[in-house]
Amino acid sequence: MTDFNLDHLWESEAQEHKAVTEKTFATLQNDFAALLDAAFETIQGGGKVIFFGNGGSAADAQHLATELTVRYKTDRAPIAGLALTTDSSALTAGANDMGFEQIFARQLAALGKAGDLVIGISTSGNSANVIEAFKVARAGGMKTVAFTGETGGKLNELSDIMLRVPSTTTARIQEMHIILGHMLCGGLEQKLGLISA
Secondary structure (H helix, E strand, O other): OOOOOHHHHHHHHHHHHHHHHHHHHHHOHHHHHHHHHHHHHHHHOOOOEEEEEOOHHHHHHHHHHHHHHOOOOOOOOOOOEEEOOOOHHHHHHHHHHHOHHHHHHHHHHHHOOOOOEEEEEOOOOOOHHHHHHHHHHHHOOOEEEEEEOOOOHHHHHOOOEEEEOOOOOHHHHHHHHHHHHHHHHHHHHHHOOOOOO
16 A cells, blocks of 8 residues: 555645646636637527537536526526536447547537537547537527646647636536636626626
């Protein structure tokens, strides 16, 4: 059995999280403002916010869509949000019949419409199924937003708005994604006049 130092784990994780949080808040305000404006315009125009990603990012997609449709801070009117990661039949049929790269693109082609806001979550920015979905979104007149890590990967070329978390550590990137997602939900509630600031 190897030696385990809890104090070291505790302190190193805390320090890395704090450093990435500080850098995120120092660099991403303008990108976040663009996201919030785009989401507000989408909802005001009768559209919806569509989230998707893989693994932990799939969980974040479901989490954030639920915060919009049900509630975030307090009871209020629902906000149109949808996660493409929740329908196991659609996901498995799409993967089986068309390939895993098409699982979000196919759903988006069926459910998305011009004016919707598409948020793809990929820590690397290189998830093939998110890339294919962005191609469908752009062709269909939807605005694309990527939540990624430091480089943005291939999603740089397909995104109208990028929130690139300044880190290459997957866990830290995911932590910032959920903070930014929560801020989006709270900001939308306020901008739509559903709760007081």
